[in-house]
Structure formats: structure tokens, C-alpha cells
Amino acid sequence: MTLTDPTAPDAPAATAPLVPSALARGLTVPKGFGDxxxxxxxxxxxxxxxxxPDPSALPLAELRESLGEVWDAGGAAAALQYSGSHGFEGLRGWIAEREGVNPRRILITNGGMHGLSLTVQALVERGGRVAVDNPAYPLFLRTLELVGAETLPVPVEADGLDVEHLARRLAEGERIAAVYTVPDFHNPSQGTLSAAKRAALVELAERYGFVVIADDPYRELRFAGTDQGRRVFFDSDHVVHVNTFTKTLGPGLRLGWLVLPDHLVDPFLRLRNRQDSHSSTFVQTLVEHLLVSRPGWFxxxxxxxxxxxxxxxxxxxxxxxxxxxxxxxxxxxxxxxxxxxxxxxxxxxxxxxxxxxxxxxxxxxxxxxxxxxxxxxxxxxxxxxxxxxxxxxxxxxxxxxxxxxx
Amino acid sequence: MTLTDPTAPDAPAATAPLVPSALARGLTVPKGFGDxxxxxxxxxxxxxxxxxPDPSALPLAELRESLGEVWDAGGAAAALQYSGSHGFEGLRGWIAEREGVNPRRILITNGGMHGLSLTVQALVERGGRVAVDNPAYPLFLRTLELVGAETLPVPVEADGLDVEHLARRLAEGERIAAVYTVPDFHNPSQGTLSAAKRAALVELAERYGFVVIADDPYRELRFAGTDQGRRVFFDSDHVVHVNTFTKTLGPGLRLGWLVLPDHLVDPFLRLRNRQDSHSSTFVQTLVEHLLVSRPGWFxxxxxxxxxxxxxxxxxxxxxxxxxxxxxxxxxxxxxxxxxxxxxxxxxxxxxxxxxxxxxxxxxxxxxxxxxxxxxxxxxxxxxxxxxxxxxxxxxxxxxxxxxxxx
The missing domain is CATH 3.90.1150.10 (Aspartate Aminotransferase, domain 1)
Incomplete structure (x- = not known):
């Protein structure tokens, strides 16, 4: 076929470079953590x-059994097909019952990091400001680069984020799109956000119109002290609760969930659907069967x-x-x-x-x-x-x- | 704890709503396709x-065997742990040998849609213009909403995209960040892009500095006619080749790959890493074993x-x-x-x-x-x-x- 003559006066240079988007150019090379x-x-x-997590604490044998049981029951074909973006109904139902929320509010993800990146993209405008733990989990900061967000550091005390410090900054006129914290067994500083601070943080979020991103991968692994509660998070339409099976069933599954306020379910679904359609049907099948068919096992x-x-x-x-x-x-x-x-x-x-x-x-x-x-x-x-x-x-x-x- | 007095003169309203980001608000509710x-x-x-794909064409029994073999060989613990964002070395090596490219250029994804969304986000600026097949796969158009891109429709003929039409538009001054096409067994129009058009399209991309997004999920399923070749795509640093095991091993695995130009590997890795860390170690383990341990089976x-x-x-x-x-x-x-x-x-x-x-x-x-x-x-x-x-x-x-x- 004949193409337009490249030597014509208005033709561009013989080879024009391909340049990554501003988004891609804004992603830093890991330094320090992860280097x-x-x-x-x-x-x-x-x-x-x-x-x-330690391999001895993970369901190596049980996953093999789960596959065998599903396959023997004729479930193999469905396990290899497409499924919905929201995630498996039975798996969402099992999680929802445990969390004490409506199953519609559960969105299955590819693990905690995926939940964080979805939340940042769905709720933080480009160049927005996000309050973060100081010290904080560095990979969350890298996720913020997806929207070019600025950070407002908030000190973390022995009982978690200094909510009073944040309240003062907000009263002084500071405005944020989100606050990020790890409420249970903080990463890296090991403390737990007190019940009083949880309530105060949620109150601030509702008053000032920002979202609390509660990143809670370790919460099932309490071996001392007193649970400080999650109900206050689930009862607010200003909190996204990010969780995962990574620390309990294994990072390699890449399976987690969000507990979303009802009004955010549809926007999150539309975003997730456009990223990679849905989490692995195969993995969801095995994990759902493992959890649902063995009451009390988890x-x-x-x-x-x-x-x-x-x-x-x-x-x-x-x-x-x-x-x-x-x-x-x-x-x-x-x-x-x-x-x-x-x-x-x-x-x-x-x-x-x-x-x-x-x-x-x-x-x-x-x-x-x-x-x-x-x-x-x-x-x-x-x-x-x-x-x-x-x-x-x-x-x-x-x-x-x-x-x-x- | 005491919080700032909400009745103070400069206090905001008692409850401020939480509003999704412009990105999330820009995602449409499916109409027509998928409704x-x-x-x-x-x-x-x-x-x-x-x-x-038909279940009878998928490796239902083989995946069970693969898990058994890996588990018997002591590979279960590693299959449930974290792994690298780039994807399994053995799996990338197997794909790279088949594609005839350096394994570094292979990036493992969660299937074809994931490869498309990564490519759009890494290479199209917000509000940029993307040439698309007319008619086109509707889910790609929805992925374009992630960057608010505009489309430039290009007719699809019996032998694929009308490259001469695109060349004329470019010669007239039209500028695009990308062109999207399904080169083999077009979705929906069933034709295949001819070898001559492939070469001409790549030449245009290199001359005008845009990327060819070659979405090729069906290419292994040729049952008549003559293969029109992929080498021309792999030899250009202006082409991203999007592929997947969805149509050959099963959609439910959520496992695919990109063949990237070398200069784009690092930017794509940084983007992918921030989304959901890596594709399932568990799924990669079983598929890698299946492919590598059974020469000729695929x-x-x-x-x-x-x-x-x-x-x-x-x-x-x-x-x-x-x-x-x-x-x-x-x-x-x-x-x-x-x-x-x-x-x-x-x-x-x-x-x-x-x-x-x-x-x-x-x-x-x-x-x-x-x-x-x-x-x-x-x-x-x-x-x-x-x-x-x-x-x-x-x-x-x-x-x-x-x-x-x-």
C-alpha cells in the first residue's frame, strides 16, 4: 500500500519517540524501603x-483438598470461567457475616495493595492532599503517586494516629481528601488506634468531608490486649476499610476485600471493572469453598x-x-x-x-x-x-x- | 478526647459529603454491550x-495434576508467598521463547483487560486522543475512560484496520497518542489485519510517535488461512502487544502478558507495582509448571x-x-x-x-x-x-x- 510521502514539507521527523504519560513519569524508582x-x-x-506470614500458618494442604473437592463436585469448568467484578457472592457473604455488614458493601480485590490503589484513585483528586501516618507504610505513599497526591504527615503515638493533631490542623484551615492509617498493630510502629481515637477520627471525616482509609491487614492476628473495635468504621459512610487474606491465607493468592460505604459501591465497581475485570475466579472458588465448607476452620x-x-x-x-x-x-x-x-x-x-x-x-x-x-x-x-x-x-x-x- | 468546637464560627457544616474523584465520576454505567x-x-x-472458550478445551484435569505435582515436590509454601511485579521468571521465559523476544520484555498481567488498562494509563495523557477500530471492542472504550481519552474512529475492513485512512488523517494534521486494534480475528468483525497493513501501521506509529496497542487474545486460535505475522510488532519500540491465557487456558485464571518495547518495561513495572503488587503467585506457579513440565502439551x-x-x-x-x-x-x-x-x-x-x-x-x-x-x-x-x-x-x-x- 502507498502511504503519505514522508518527505512532504509538513511531514514530522522520520522517527518520533514514544513518551510515557505524566502519570507514568511521576512514579518514582524505589529508594530505601524495597531497595x-x-x-x-x-x-x-x-x-x-x-x-x-509463616508457611506453617497457611492452608497449604487445605487448598489442595479444596481444589479436589470442588473438582470432584463438578465445579472445575465454572472455576475457569469469567465471573463478576463485585466478587463471588458466597465469598462476599461469608466475609460480610464476619464483618457484620451487608454483602453488597464487600468488594473482592487482588489483596490489600489493590484495595488501597482503588481507594486512592476513586476518592483523591489529582494533586489532592492526603493525611498519612508519620511514620507510614512506604508502599502506600507510592500508591499516592498514582494521583500525584501531596501528603500531610500526622504523628503516630503509642495508641495510634494523633487525631487531636489532625483536628488542630483541620481547624486551622487545612483540607484533605483522605487520611491513611493502619489501625491495628501499626506498620511500622506496632501500636493500635484506641477506640476513642477511632470515634474521633470518623467524626472529623464526617465533619470535614474526607475519607478514612483504614488499612487493616493484621487485625486478625491479635495475640494480646483488647480489640479496639471496627464497628465505628463500618457505621460511617466516610470510611473505606481495606482488608486482605494475605496475612492469614497467603500473599500468593492475591485476594482481599474492601468494606465500602453503600454510596461508593457503584463507583468502585466501575473503576475496578475497567482495570482487570475481576479477581481470579479460580482463586475465589478455592477460597470460598475452603471457608464456607469448613465452619469454624478459619x-x-x-x-x-x-x-x-x-x-x-x-x-x-x-x-x-x-x-x-x-x-x-x-x-x-x-x-x-x-x-x-x-x-x-x-x-x-x-x-x-x-x-x-x-x-x-x-x-x-x-x-x-x-x-x-x-x-x-x-x-x-x-x-x-x-x-x-x-x-x-x-x-x-x-x-x-x-x-x-x- | 476533646475535639475542636464544631460550633466555632469557621467550622464547616456538621456533615460534609464524600465525593468520588473526577476520574471515578467520569466512568459511565454500561449501556448496550454488557447491559x-x-x-x-x-x-x-x-x-x-x-x-x-469451551470448558472442554480448557485444562481442568491438568491444573489439578499441576497442583498435585508442585505440592508433592514441596513447592506449596512458595506458591502462597509474595513474588515479583514482573512475573515468574520461568513463565516469562516460556512465553518469551514462544514470542521470540527477550524475557525482560514480558510483563505478566491479570489478563488482557489488565494489559489494556495498564497500557492506556502508562501511555495516554489525560484527555488524549486514541484512534480506535470502527467497529471496536466496547470494553476497551470503557478502559479509555480511565484517562478521559477522546476517540478517533478508523474503519475496519475485511483485512483489518484501514491504515490508509489513518495515514490520511495524520497527514491532515490529526495527532494521536495511540491506535487500538485487534489484529487477529477482529472483535467484532472477524477479519485479520494483513501483513502489509501491519508494516504500514508500525511505520506510521514510528513516524508520528504514537503507540500501537495490538490486542491479540485470539491469535492462537487460527483454524484456517495464513498467519499474518507478529514479528513486525515485536521489532518496533512503538508497539505494545497485549495477550492473555484467557482464551486458551481459561478466563478464570486471570493471567496474561504484555510484550513491551524495552524502554517501556520500567515505567510499566512501576505502574503495575502500585496497582496490586503482582499477579497471583499461586496461579503463576500452576500455569508455569503446566507449561514448562509438559513440553508440547500447549x-x-x-x-x-x-x-x-x-x-x-x-x-x-x-x-x-x-x-x-x-x-x-x-x-x-x-x-x-x-x-x-x-x-x-x-x-x-x-x-x-x-x-x-x-x-x-x-x-x-x-x-x-x-x-x-x-x-x-x-x-x-x-x-x-x-x-x-x-x-x-x-x-x-x-x-x-x-x-x-x-
């Missing part, structure tokens, strides 16, 4: 890096998991106290996967310590990776993740850390 | 609606699938000719799942015919759902999808359609 170049070069390094599994993580948390704190007396101020958390100890001696250089620890063969996240603004002692802290480390690994890791202290 | 209210009310309705499976779909396509055309002689101009396609017959008699009202057909118990997509601009006979056509319909269903469907013609 693989910071990992220990030692092949025997012990990683206390991520909020990773709670039995959780009970064992909590006991495992309680043991590891206590062991890690005990080893730190025994091997590094007076060097790190550590408290056993009430749940979750993280310890957030503080360097007791101001003379210790946190970055130099991390470099020496890496050389000794222990990897952890430096506190400075989580800083979102001034006024925090995070740079003097370490995030130690113990979820997927055995007793021996935890002991050896602390021995190596002690050598790094010198 | 459930248009479906036949008859419980025994036969649906010739979607590009759906091609054997495809050969049987092609034979099945060829048979159904031929049967459907034969039934139309036998039961509706002279009423519908139909041609057996060379592959894929769609027949795009045209009403021969101008006196037949296409919308009224569809209503009568629905009442008779046959569902199909009206041609008008696919129209993106003037100058097409699409409104006089029917999209009949035969992939998942048995011989008996196809015969009965045509009987019902014949009754609708009256």
Missing part, C-alpha cells in the same frame, strides 16, 4: 524484612497462627533484652508482625549500624524509610519483622545484630 | 454473547481447541445458510470466536429483530454496540459468539433466530 541493593550480600543472611487456623506469632514476638524481645541489654528499647506488640525498637544510645549511628548489621548477615528495615515528616524518632528505630522467622533464626539474627553493635 | 437488562428473560435462552491442546472452534464456526455458518437463506451474509472466519453476519434485507429492523430474538430465547450482541463513528454498516450486523456453544445449541439458536425473522 534490593540495600540487602545483605551474605547468602546466609537472615531477613527480618517484610510482613510475611478461626481454628487463626488461633494457631496467633499463638505462633505471639511466641515469636516474645522470643525476639527476650533475645534483644538478653543479648543487647540497654541498647534497644523494645516492647512486645499486641499482634501483627512488627517490632519497632528504639536505639537507647544517641551515640549509635543508625545508618552505620544498619551497614554493619548487613555485613554480619541480618537484614531489617531502617526506621528512616518510614518517615513522612518532622517530629518523629523513627530514624532512631528499626523495624524487625518476625512473622516468617523460626526461633533459631531469630536468636541468630539477634546475635548478629549484637555483633553489629560491637 | 444485563437486555438479556433474554427466558431461562432456557441460548447465549451467543461472549468470547468464551500446542497439542491448541490443536484440539482449533479443531473444535473451526467445527463450530462452520456449523453455525451452515445453519444460517440452511435456515435463513439469503437473510444473513455470513463468512466462516479464519479463527477466533466471532461471526459478524450482515442483514441482507434493508427492510429488516435490527433492533426489532434483536427484541424478537430475545423473546424467542437467543441472545447475541447487536452490531450497533460496537459502532465508534459514522461510515460503517455495523448497525446492520449481529455478533454471534460460538466458542462455548455445542452443536445442538447452535442449531437451536439458529432455529430461534429464524423464527425471529418471522
Amino acid at each position: 534490593q541493593s540495600l540487602l545483605s550480600p551474605r547468602p546466609d543472611a537472615i531477613r527480618l524484612l517484610g510482613g510475611i 478461626d481454628t487456623t487463626l488461633a494457631a497462627a496467633r499463638e505462633l506469632y505471639r511466641h515469636r514476638a516474645e522470643l525476639l524481645v527476650a533475645e534483644l533484652e538478653a543479648q543487647l541489654p540497654g541498647q534497644l528499647e523494645a516492647t512486645v506488640p499486641e499482634g501483627g508482625f512488627f517490632l519497632w525498637p528504639c536505639l537507647a544510645d544517641d551515640a549509635v549511628d543508625a545508618a552505620a549500624l544498619h551497614a554493619r548489621a548487613s555485613a554480619e548477615g541480618i537484614d531489617y528495615q531502617q526506621g528512616e524509610f518510614f518517615v513522612t515528616g518532622p517530629g518523629t524518632d523513627s530514624a532512631r528505630r528499626l523495624r524487625l519483622a518476625y512473622g516468617d522467622r523460626t526461633d533459631d533464626e531469630l536468636r541468630t539474627a539477634v546475635e548478629r545484630l549484637a555483633r553489629a553493635f560491637g | 444485563q437488562s437486555l438479556l433474554s428473560p427466558r431461562p432456557d435462552a441460548i447465549r451467543l454473547l461472549g468470547g468464551i 500446542d497439542t491442546t491448541l490443536a484440539a481447541a482449533r479443531e473444535l472452534y473451526r467445527h463450530r464456526a462452520e456449523l453455525l455458518v451452515a445453519e444460517l445458510e440452511a435456515q435463513l437463506p439469503g437473510q444473513l451474509e455470513a463468512t466462516v472466519p479464519e479463527g477466533g470466536f466471532f461471526l459478524w453476519p450482515c442483514l441482507a434485507d434493508d427492510a429488516v429492523d435490527a433492533a426489532a429483530l434483536h427484541a424478537r430474538a430475545s423473546a424467542e430465547g437467543i441472545d447475541y450482541q447487536q452490531g450497533e454496540f460496537f459502532v465508534t463513528g459514522p461510515g460503517t454498516d455495523s448497525a446492520r450486523r449481529l455478533r454471534l459468539a460460538y466458542g462455548d456453544r455445542t452443536d445442538d445449541e447452535l442449531r437451536t439458536a439458529v432455529e430461534r433466530l429464524a423464527r425471529a425473522f418471522g
